[in-house]
Amino acid sequence: MQRPPQEDFDGGKVTGDMLTRTYDLVEQVQYLYVRVVKAKDLPGKDLDPYVEVRLGNYSGTTRHFVKKMNPEWNQVFAFSMDRTQVISVLEVNMKDKDDSVGRVMFDLNEIPKRVPPDSPLTPQWYRLEDGSGSKVKGELMLAVWMGTQADEAFPESWHSDAATVSGADALVNIRSKVYLSPKLWFPEVYVKAILGNQELITKVSRSKTINPIWNEDLIFVAAEPFEEPLILSVEDRVAPNKDVIVGKCLIHLQYIDRRLDHRPMNSKWYNLEKHVIVEGEREEIKFASRIHMSLYLEGGYHVLDEPIDYSGDLRPTAKQLQKSSIGVLELGILNARRLLPMKTKDGRASTDAYCVAKYGHKWVQTRTIIDSLSPKWNEQYTWEVFDPCTVITIGVFDNCHLHGGDKPGGQARDSRIGKVRIHLSALETDRVYSHSYPLLVFQSTGVKKIGEIHLAVRFTFSSLMNMMHLFSQPLLPKMHYIHPLIVEGSWNDKQTKMYNLRHQASQMVSMSLSRAEPPLRKEIVEYMLDVKSDMWSMRKIRANFLRIMDVLGGLIAIRKWFDQICNWKNPITTLVIHVLYRPRQPPFIDTRLSCADDAHPDELDEEFDTFPTSRRIDIVRIRYDRLKSIAGSMQNVAGDIANQLERLDSLLSWRDPTATKLFVISCLIAVIVLYFMGFRVVILVTGFYVLRHPWFHHNLPSAPLNFFTRLPARIDSML
Structure with missing residues (x-):
């Protein structure tokens, strides 16, 4: 592992001295x-x-x-x-x-x-x-x-642990390695565009003239260095399934402007060219037309490549907008115990285990321990921390690329042994947590425990005031609130577009890391980033429902009390309720509430279909895919409700000690203010604040809402 130069603490910032600590979390070998x-x-x-x-x-x-x-x-x-x-x-x-x-x-x-x-x-x-x-x-x-193992030559060296492994490719596959995710940007364009394997198409222009107008936003994800150009094309649909290219334009992303805030960018005209075949052989490029666009790279947003609930980095892409670090996270990967055999080698069961840890844009991979069910790594890694409300993910895998390299056809895939997530805000500062975590993997046959991993973790922050100040700040960069990326469309359409962007970001990270040496393979990156977390699952929706029911235990008790009132268990209480409750108007059929006034014909056909269905198999397949998409959104809503309720519960359970202390202090201050100012004065001041003129409004969330958003939930403990 490359060790940074030693420096001193200065102004509450994380310096080199914190990053160059000795190997004191693991055993010295x-x-x-x-x-x-x-x-x-x-x-x-x-x-x-x-x-x-x-x-x-x-x-x-x-x-x-x-x-x-x-x-x-x-x-x-x-x-x-x-x-x-x-x-x-x-x-x-x-x-x-x-x-x-x-x-x-x-x-x-x-x-x-x-x-x-x-x-x-x-x-x-x-x-x-x-x-x-x-x-x-x-x-x-x-x-x-x-x-x-603290020596700088350790990661690049051949190890005696690999003495039984033959082949240069196999030796590369077992080394320790530190990886860096590529810095991701949002290029935003108007009109149809192709960037790598991403393709977005605008709607057909409503202006049926020689000067078409689109006025649409197309958003892509691009990774530094910007090797792939942006290809723009204007096509004319002359017949069904037949399009004629009017002109093309190729733009290199490294030459376009970068935007750091929500101020409008200047638009410009770009020449469209057309490739014409002359005399049957020679190809000639001719000027076709021009296209007017506002093209720029968004640096004020954070490009999510993993779920926001257990992300390791929430900073904006542009380095100018990134604040200094507040602390250091140190991870010691000690050993694993009681691992199950993952494959058969030379007629006997074996496991060649290695670990991958991911926090922020920095990935690390330990060396592979050959043929051991109780491997010992004793490797230590360090990350800078910019936000305590983040999560580090550690995964354990079985190396299936040894002894001759990949299988024919590239079918060999490293097997999953399990992963662990640790929320930094739940860690006390400068304390070493040394625990064994179970390694669980969810398969088609059910959940299975494959072993345990022993980790040592220490989180140290340099300034308590900086740490407490962060709890009043928005979780995401300000641009996400001031100027949201996706504004138009229904809630489901917005969620689908955001999912597509995250999917593209994770695919770019996967492709970038797979080109490293040794490569961090696609199946490993997708597992660590939890790429398929938004897919519909009956198990997940049931788990989210149980999470909600677990937090709402008090409301359930109130409901039981209400049932007792309805059943006249306590007649006096029931009579009092009858006096207080009076219906004001009779109920009536509400077509808007029933969504009957804007129902789509296909929805009506599906509702009045027989059971079992009498429709064609292709129609049923389309409806099933649509149902999975809607159910996935419902699953996310249920999970979000569970997150909010668990954040409330975390204040009482002290899951985040710093946040609970701030909440207790705030409650004490509120009691003192109410005592000396009086309840009426507080209500009056609150009313003036809520009814203030729009000139004094701003789009950023309030400090209490930011504080609540940063409270930990239990979603990082779910499979």
């Missing part, structure tokens, strides 16, 4: 590091050189070169000293095919120790020797030192 840089003056001209590093029964080899006199490798090997305590000699062999060219021997007692963040050791030239100790022709540049 001693490693012998060998960096093989290059060789020179080797004998012969037809050598196929490579280097073998051997420590006892463990050995690793560099890349093989063909007929190269001065090869350069620059590879690092790490040997765990826990498994080689009785060995006293390190042997580095220079080989040609299977023949030995020479070797260099090291006494382990004379190898220097290096403690980060010391400067790295400078490689030195060593003369090769034969088996008898005599000098031979050729020199090898090496650096040898003792260190721990």
Whole structure:
């Protein structure tokens, strides 16, 4: 893991000293590091050189070169000293095919120790020797030192844990790795556009002239660096399923303007070109027309690539709008216990486990522990924290890409072992939480416990005042409230568009991380981002209903009391209620309440259909898909209601200690104000505030609403 430079605390900001703490959350493991840089003056001209590093029964080899006199490798090997305590000699062999060219021997007692963040050791030239100790022709540049897993060379090195794994691709697949999600932007355009695999089309222009008008907003998700251009085209629908391209325009996103607030951007004319085939062979580009657009990248929004209820980052995209960090999150991935075998290898059950942790835009992956049901990683990672109302996600997976690489056809997929979510606002500052969490995975056969993972977590904030101030701020950037991205359409249409944007964002993150080395594969990213969380599930809607019923226990008790009144369990109370209750007017049929005045013909046909259905299978399939879409929205509404009720309940259960303390202090202040000012004065002031002129209104949520939104719910504990 790359360690940042040490700095001092200044002005309540998170500095390098907090990020460069020692490996104190995990067990220190001693490693012998060998960096093989290059060789020179080797004998012969037809050598196929490579280097073998051997420590006892463990050995690793560099890349093989063909007929190269001065090869350069620059590879690092790490040997765990826990498994080689009785060995006293390190042997580095220079080989040609299977023949030995020479070797260099090291006494382990004379190898220097290096403690980060010391400067790295400078490689030195060593003369090769034969088996008898005599000098031979050729020199090898090496650096040898003792260190721990905190060493900066640890993530890129070959490990003795992988001694049984063959193949360069397999070795890459088990290394530790730190990943960074690409920074995502919202480019907003008017008219039809194609960006990568995203395609949006405006409605057919109502202006049936040679100057069509659309006046529509098309929103895409783009990832830095902006490699794919935006392709705009205007098409003329001359017949059903037949469109003629009037003109095209290709725009590179890195050259367009960026918007940081809600102020209007200048629009401009773009030339449309048309490709014409001349003389049957030669293609000629001609000017076709021009299109008027306002095209820009939105930097004031946060592009959600995961559900907002357990997101790890809520900052706007533009760096100019991002505030300084308020603390540091440290995670120690210690070990796992009682893992179930995930696959069969060489006729026996085994598991090759590794962990992936995601917080904000930074992803980390531990090394893979080969063939162990109780793997020990002892790796520590650090993140900057910008908002305490965020969640870190840790997933455990079985590596299925070892021993020869992927299966034919690319069908090999890393198996899910389980994941854990930890809400930062529930952690006390500067306290180390060391717990074992169950690893649960939900399959078609039901929920299954596959083992436990032992984690150590510490959250430290630099300024208590900054921390408390955040609870009065909106959860999302201000642009989401001042100028919402999606304004037009019904509530269901807005939810569908937001889901599509989040889906595109998660797909871009998945594609970006899959191109890293070693790759963070698509199935891993989608599982960590919970891509299919909005899909309809009877289990989820039932779980949300039970969450609501659990919080509404008091109201249920009131309902039972009301039933007792209706059943005359207490006659005196029932008579009093009869005196107070008088119906004012008789009930009547309300067509608007019944949604009968604007019912769609297809909805009426579905309602008056027979049971079982008598309609064609294609119509039933369309209606079923529509039902799943509507049910998914109902599921989200039920989950949102459960979230609000659980946030109220969290104030009494002290799930968020900081928020509860602020609430108690606010209640105490309110009691004092009511006592000295009087109830009438408070009501008068409140009335003037509520009825204030629109000039004094603003679109941002109030401080109490922001405080309530930041309270924790139990949705991050759901599968």
